[in-house]
Amino acid sequence: MAKSQQTFGKREKEKKRLKKREEKQKKKEARKAEAKESGGGIPFAYVDQYGNLTDTPPDPSEKIKVEAEDIVLGIPQKEDTEEEFDPIRKGKVAFFDHSKGFGFIIDSETQEKYFCHVSGLNDEINENDNVTFELEKGQRGMNAVRVSLQE
Numbered sequence: 001m002a003k004s005q006q007t008f009g010k011r012e013k014e015k016k017r018l019k020k021r022e023e024k025q026k027k028k029e030a031r032k033a034e035a036k037e038s039g040g041g042i043p044f045a046y047v048d049q050y051g052n053l054t055d056t057p058p059d060p061s062e063k064i065k066v067e068a069e070d071i072v073l074g075i076p077q078k079e080d081t082e083e084e085f086d087p088i089r090k091g092k093v094a095f096f097d098h099s100k101g102f103g104f105i106i107d108s109e110t111q112e113k114y115f116c117h118v119s120g121l122n123d124e125i126n127e128n129d130n131v132t133f134e135l136e137k138g139q140r141g142m143n144a145v146r147v148s149l150q151e
Contacts, residue, residue: 090150093129105133105144120145 045053089107096103101118125131133144
């Protein structure tokens with residue numbers, strides 16, 4: 001004779017599963033009956049002007065109309081106001097290495113350091129020379145180009 005394939009544990013799990021299914025069905029029926037009694041449906045939730053949930057609808061007189069053209073998607077473009085006003089700047093050479101072909105210029109107005117390469121020079125410069133230059137966007141930031149000695 002063969003043994004039964006159903007163990008005590010399996011029977012208990014099956015009983016629990018059937019009991020849960022019955023309870024779920026009863027709850028579902030109770031919700032349906034309650035909805036019919038209350039005339040029901042799902043209660044509405046509204047969002048006020050501050051982003052909070054409320055059960056009262058918003059006042060139509062306080063509604064703000066937004067035009068589609070006014071909506072800005074993405075990051076607004078940064079305007080380079082410095083270059084528009086005065087593209088030619090004045091500064092002083094803080095460091096310049098002739099063997100390597102680069103150096104740094106300190107802007108006399110903003111006291112910022114700008115990289116300068118030998119390819120961007122109009123005249124030969126040395127340290128502590130007063131120069132005029134223009135800025136151009138490089139790989140790692142703004143670079144001084146068209147560097148000339150100041151008269």
